[in-house]
Amino acid sequence: MPMFRYKAVAPTGETLTGQMEAASREDVVARLQDGGNLPIEAVEAGAGGGFSFEQLLRRPAMNQIQIVMFTQQLSTLLGAGQPLDRALQMLSEQPDSEEGRRMVDRIKDAVRGGTTLSSALEQQHGVFSRLYVNMVRAGEVSGSLTDTLKRMAEYLERSRQLQGAVINALIYPLILVCMVIFAVITLMVFVVPSFEPIFEELGDQLPLLTKIVLAVAGFLESFWWLLVASIVGFVWWMSKQWAMPESRTLWENRLLGFGKIGELLQKVETARLARTLGTLLENGVPLLTALSIAKNVMANTVLAAAVEVAAQDVKTGSGLAFALGSTKRFPKLALQMIAVGEEAGELDGMLMKVADTYDVDVRNTVERLIAAMVPLLTAVMTVMIGLIMLAIVQPILTMSTLVE
Numbered sequence: 001m002p003m004f005r006y007k008a009v010a011p012t013g014e015t016l017t018g019q020m021e022a023a024s025r026e027d028v029v030a031r032l033q034d035g036g037n038l039p040i041e042a043v044e045a046g047a048g049g050g051f052s053f054e055q056l057l058r059r060p061a062m063n064q065i066q067i068v069m070f071t072q073q074l075s076t077l078l079g080a081g082q083p084l085d086r087a088l089q090m091l092s093e094q095p096d097s098e099e100g101r102r103m104v105d106r107i108k109d110a111v112r113g114g115t116t117l118s119s120a121l122e123q124q125h126g127v128f129s130r131l132y133v134n135m136v137r138a139g140e141v142s143g144s145l146t147d148t149l150k151r152m153a154e155y156l157e158r159s160r161q162l163q164g165a166v167i168n169a170l171i172y173p174l175i176l177v178c179m180v181i182f183a184v185i186t187l188m189v190f191v192v193p194s195f196e197p198i199f200e201e202l203g204d205q206l207p208l209l210t211k212i213v214l215a216v217a218g219f220l221e222s223f224w225w226l227l228v229a230s231i232v233g234f235v236w237w238m239s240k241q242w243a244m245p246e247s248r249t250l251w252e253n254r255l256l257g258f259g260k261i262g263e264l265l266q267k268v269e270t271a272r273l274a275r276t277l278g279t280l281l282e283n284g285v286p287l288l289t290a291l292s293i294a295k296n297v298m299a300n301t302v303l304a305a306a307v308e309v310a311a312q313d314v315k316t317g318s319g320l321a322f323a324l325g326s327t328k329r330f331p332k333l334a335l336q337m338i339a340v341g342e343e344a345g346e347l348d349g350m351l352m353k354v355a356d357t358y359d360v361d362v363r364n365t366v367e368r369l370i371a372a373m374v375p376l377l378t379a380v381m382t383v384m385i386g387l388i389m390l391a392i393v394q395p396i397l398t399m400s401t402l403v404e
Contacts, residue, residue: 041216075149180381192217213391271358278351
């Protein structure tokens, strides 16, 4: 029998990893569940987990919006009393892409073959996140799959809306930055060099600003490849740094301490943590298990490590608000709201309110940053282009004066 690597969350909240000999992935999941554990991952020990260009170029069978629609429709059909395999059959023609339809067919065939929905979703090459799979698995165990899918759809939609709001707000500043770069490069590479033969007559009488601009233009014209190579090399170096856990932790720690940007990242991760925990707790997942799953959902490794430390404190009897506060990594308002939820016995509902609060806060913060950034970028573009034009006009005025 093949050997499988597995990762699971124990009832105590500890993350379990190891290897197990089993007939199939489903057998591994079943054994882990029989032991009271919540499986997170089960893959063959010989399966490669490294990077490949095929993975980079392969498009997912469903995008984020399609996954939300699939989840909402499946929840609706199950709530209307349709059997799971029948509901999947009805949804198999809904995806726009052929790959999406084939994927739903694979899920349907696996379910009809006796596989659980969570295991069938897990087999779809990462299309469905670990949080998604584990939520469905918890819903299957508790017998509340319909409600679980409904909550998951709401979670995905809220997350997508927040992500979309941030991206939409950044589009205009990014366009403005590209325009600045394009305008400066065009002037330096095509316009300034055309005046150089005219300026040679002045020799050392050229203004300092003109000399600087001509030197920069000459460098760009002759050594543009060095600039491109430097940018590519920097991107490659940063990607290598990001791939190393120690370096990534160092960079993310610096980002968290970087003024308003750090505060914004902290708020985004707090909203993600609160919504994940609230959704899991509403679905009946124990707090320690929910913390272990939420830790894997967070994008910032520094804050994920803080959640792991908080989970250890919760395990020894501390409240969630106290445990998170001890890490000094999360906003005070969020901690106060969580403490109120714990005192009232409504932690799941309060966590969802925390998530809603910080979703709005993130949108407002991004809008304020953009409102300050756009005039600044406009001023920078105006000054840079003005300096280049001044560097061209000054020698011309000097020459006309000498002629007179």
